[in-house]
Amino acid sequence: MTVLAANIAVRLGELDLEIALEVDERGLVLVGPNGAGKTTSLLAMVGARRPSRGRIAIAGDVLFDGAAGIDRATEERGLAYLPQDYALFPHLTAVGNVAFGLRGPRAERIEKARSLLDRLGVGATAERHPGSLSGGERQRVALARALAPSPRALLLDEPLAALDVESRQSVRAFLVAELRAQCRPFIVIAHDRDDVRAFAAPVAVLERGRVVQQGELASLEASPATSFTARLLGGPGPGHD
Amino acid sequence: MWRTAGYVLGGGLLAFLVLPVVALFITGNPADWLAGLRHPITAPALVLSLVTTALSLSVLVVLGTPLAWWLGRSEARVARLVETVVQLPIVVPPAVAGLALLLAFGRRGLIGPLLEGAGIDIAFSTIAVVLAQVFVAAPFYIQAATTAFAGIDENLLVVARTLGARPATVLFRVALPLARRGLIAGAALAWARALGEFGATLMFAGNLSGRTQTLPLAVYTALESDVRAAQALAVILVVIALAIIIFLRPRRGRHRP
Numbered sequence: 001m002t003v004l005a006a007n008i009a010v011r012l013g014e015l016d017l018e019i020a021l022e023v024d025e026r027g028l029v030l031v032g033p034n035g036a037g038k039t040t041s042l043l044a045m046v047g048a049r050r051p052s053r054g055r056i057a058i059a060g061d062v063l064f065d066g067a068a069g070i071d072r073a074t075e076e077r078g079l080a081y082l083p084q085d086y087a088l089f090p091h092l093t094a095v096g097n098v099a100f101g102l103r104g105p106r107a108e109r110i111e112k113a114r115s116l117l118d119r120l121g122v123g124a125t126a127e128r129h130p131g132s133l134s135g136g137e138r139q140r141v142a143l144a145r146a147l148a149p150s151p152r153a154l155l156l157d158e159p160l161a162a163l164d165v166e167s168r169q170s171v172r173a174f175l176v177a178e179l180r181a182q183c184r185p186f187i188v189i190a191h192d193r194d195d196v197r198a199f200a201a202p203v204a205v206l207e208r209g210r211v212v213q214q215g216e217l218a219s220l221e222a223s224p225a226t227s228f229t230a231r232l233l234g235g236p237g238p239g240h241d
Numbered sequence: 242m243w244r245t246a247g248y249v250l251g252g253g254l255l256a257f258l259v260l261p262v263v264a265l266f267i268t269g270n271p272a273d274w275l276a277g278l279r280h281p282i283t284a285p286a287l288v289l290s291l292v293t294t295a296l297s298l299s300v301l302v303v304l305g306t307p308l309a310w311w312l313g314r315s316e317a318r319v320a321r322l323v324e325t326v327v328q329l330p331i332v333v334p335p336a337v338a339g340l341a342l343l344l345a346f347g348r349r350g351l352i353g354p355l356l357e358g359a360g361i362d363i364a365f366s367t368i369a370v371v372l373a374q375v376f377v378a379a380p381f382y383i384q385a386a387t388t389a390f391a392g393i394d395e396n397l398l399v400v401a402r403t404l405g406a407r408p409a410t411v412l413f414r415v416a417l418p419l420a421r422r423g424l425i426a427g428a429a430l431a432w433a434r435a436l437g438e439f440g441a442t443l444m445f446a447g448n449l450s451g452r453t454q455t456l457p458l459a460v461y462t463a464l465e466s467d468v469r470a471a472q473a474l475a476v477i478l479v480v481i482a483l484a485i486i487i488f489l490r491p492r493r494g495r496h497r498p
Contacts, residue, residue, distance in 0.1 A: 083400065100414070149404055
């Protein structure tokens, strides 16, 4: 079993973040109000924000250790990151985006990228630029790109937020199935009750830089620790704000 | 009433801006220009201008791009300070820039003796021409490049790194292609400024035919002997300037944030 563990503190402007998260192949849904530090947590794990202290490791391989002076470069961490807007390279075609993270001769990279796009059901978009793709297509291309270099874990920042209501449901079902099939640890940020339920994974609630509750979805639904959790999961709250 | 006044005022300024350029073209005739082009002062100045501006632009792109990258991506307060310092050559009068360059790199300047010890004599040489051009043109390239780099979505750079790209790869395969338009526009403006450089060159490099006499200096020199030659050289400069403006305009229009 692969475990991604992050026990870190990050100070960034107003944000004072201190989290301890552990995620295995079952995945983890990260929820919390705006500004709670969800995105910053993911950025710190991939190495784009430097923690002031703490430790990040995957399958026992240390990626960051403040005390030991270990801080592996982002490109060496093997963690895939999917930002909310997908951040597809606008100057490259879909197949060029996917081939970006592959190594080897060009023809091989293109072929592998094509087959990945095919597998995710967007093979027809291969020669198109991101600007001309629909939200759902973009998400699949971005997912193909993230999977291409065989990452050790996937970090997804609100992968469903950019989608309209119609495409949201089908894309969500597809994404959930794909994440399950991958058998890699994943963290997905969500802010919608249906999304949280669909991922069917343990949930961590982040508020003002702290993990205020963590556990199985059912237990959070049964006894939400904060009014935010209660509102999000639709159960009765512990009281008023 | 107010609208009419606006037309008159704005139109007056427009006429004032356009009239000298029109005069440049219609007071001469093509035969005169051809004669001017054959004047002995013309060819060396044209060649020197093209060579020195190519050199100064190369220096500017090679040294200025990394600086602009840092200015565009850094949130450090010192970066904002440096950004202001880099703008200095725009507000410093060219003649003052020439004097300052002389006091820094001239034979008796700040680091002149050091350079002389190494056998390098910069003042009144072609190198001085290039240095003067780099000095006055730098802000135009650096500012445009900084803006172009600052406009790149950070997520694109982060994602590129997570896909295994080293910082240099990210620069060449993501950042430079995305900033391309801004870099080219900045380079074109900087080149135009370098090509037109007069004051600093005259002070720091002098006006020596074939060595430091660039097109603008040749216009000045030719005016004393042969107005036709001066006018022909001026027409060359204006045509180049117009070409640059036309080259830059539609690109700006197409640019989307």
